[in-house]
Amino acid sequence: MKVSIITVVFNCGSYIEDCIRSVISQQYADIEYIVIDGFSTDGTFDIVNRYQAHISHWVSEPDEGMYHALNKGLSMATGELVGILNADDYLEDSQVVTELVRCVRENNCDAVYGNLHYVKRRDPTIISRKWVSKPAAPRDFEKGWMPAHPTLFIKRVYFDLYGNYAVNLGTAADYELILRFLYTHRLKAVFLDRLMVNMRTGGLSNGSFLNLYQAFRHDYRAMRFHRIPSPIIAITFKKIRKLRQFFWTSTRPKRI
Secondary structure (H helix, E strand, O other): OOEEEEEEEOOOOOOHHHHHHHHHOOOOOOEEEEEEEOOOOOOHHHHHHHOHHHOOEEEEOOOOOHHHHHHHHHHHOOOOEEEEOOOOEEEOOOOHHHHHHHHHHHHOOOEEEEEEEEEOOOOOOEEEEEEOOOOOOHHHHHHOOOOOHHHOEEEOHHHHHHOOOOOOOHHHHHHHHHHHHHHHOOOOEEEEEEEEEEEEOOOOOOOOHHHHHHHHHHHHHHHHHOOOOOHHHHHHHHHHHHHHOOOOOEEOOOOO
16 A cells, blocks of 8 residues: 655745654555655755665646645545545654554444654654544544644545645644545544654644634534534634643654
């Protein structure tokens, strides 16, 4: 089973190497790695270029934002299974892809997801939050549940059937795609109970009150479109679920 991993990047020279190394160090042999660079000017191009022998496809050209770039990467993907790894994130260890492929095969499922740690941007030995997921049913979306998007790997055929990321929904584009695939179209997604991804804090959806308001508005639009009952209540529970992630802090060595 070929696995396609897509990384989109723009001016992330401080962290992109950790991301790349975490992919090319995987023990699973059949990985197609795709890197879409939005014409970076901070040295990212040179770093990616050093690893081009390990990258199946990569381009560096202007784009219309993160989700437009992801769709570009999806158009290049030929793997049976597809996952997204942000440029400032990295896979936990060299067995992640091996184990998720095993999970897909053993459960004959359409998608697999796991656990995620949020780590300090400049010191990834410090864990800020833990996103520990669980087995879930479609109705759990009505209570604000969702899997961690960076841990979600989906069979590529469903992108052909149900479409790519909606570029008009800002940072809620990944949430809308998850609703579309797992809630509306009822894909069989299986929980792999292991840490898959470490995510550096301070990403695209974080920041000002305006950003938070826009994220709320786009979440609401996605829920209404996919007919989530009582979307305001669902959004409220979605925020409460995030608060639980903060009640755990620790320091431990990290492999990067």
